[in-house]
Amino acid sequence: MISFFKPLLVFLFLVNLGNCYPQTAANNSQLIVLVNDTTFVNLKDYSRDFVYDMKYASEDNFLKSKVYDCAECYLRYKTVKALILANQRMMKKGYKIKLFDCYRPLDIQKRMWAIVPNPQYVANPSKGSIHNRGGAVDITLVDFDGKELNMGTSFDFFGKEASHDYPNFSKEIKNNRNLLRRIMAKEKFNSFDSEWWHYNLKAGLNDAVSNFKWECNF
Numbered sequence: 001m002i003s004f005f006k007p008l009l010v011f012l013f014l015v016n017l018g019n020c021y022p023q024t025a026a027n028n029s030q031l032i033v034l035v036n037d038t039t040f041v042n043l044k045d046y047s048r049d050f051v052y053d054m055k056y057a058s059e060d061n062f063l064k065s066k067v068y069d070c071a072e073c074y075l076r077y078k079t080v081k082a083l084i085l086a087n088q089r090m091m092k093k094g095y096k097i098k099l100f101d102c103y104r105p106l107d108i109q110k111r112m113w114a115i116v117p118n119p120q121y122v123a124n125p126s127k128g129s130i131h132n133r134g135g136a137v138d139i140t141l142v143d144f145d146g147k148e149l150n151m152g153t154s155f156d157f158f159g160k161e162a163s164h165d166y167p168n169f170s171k172e173i174k175n176n177r178n179l180l181r182r183i184m185a186k187e188k189f190n191s192f193d194s195e196w197w198h199y200n201l202k203a204g205l206n207d208a209v210s211n212f213k214w215e216c217n218f
């Protein structure tokens, strides 16, 4: 048996060698050429200055369910560029942006909708949200020790207290929310009235809903 398979194995090895090198070379050149404003990229490949707490890659979220296989923050390249500029402004003031959620593939939106089919809490996947378009982020601010600024409620708190207009907070909380909103507005992000943590890149509102999925390296 071995004498029969051995030539076959050698043949397969040679075929693999023949395929391998040109593919790698082609992939490298594609990586350089194909990144434009709407390409999905991993934020950490462009900046190491962010703090991450990707809630949907854990069970620490209102769904009580881990819906991402791994915690990565993918966004359209134009969203990444604007977010980095916003973070640089924050860092001059002694703070950093901490991320709770970024781009969300449409299949994940469907999974979330299956768990909580309520448009008050989850965007209906038939329409999709700006998260599905790669132009939205859920964020807060931390100091350089990683301590979160007090924003009055936790992320994904569903109640009127999460609204930017909620009047009954201390000056400190209002100032913290306003700082985040003011700096994000400078980089052309819209705030969302009922969720202090959610920001949409204006230039990303009309991009297509996507189901692009990133790879997880376990």
Ligand SMILES: [Zn+2]
Binding pocket: 101, 131, 136, 137, 138, 197, 198, 199
């Ligand atoms: Zn959001």
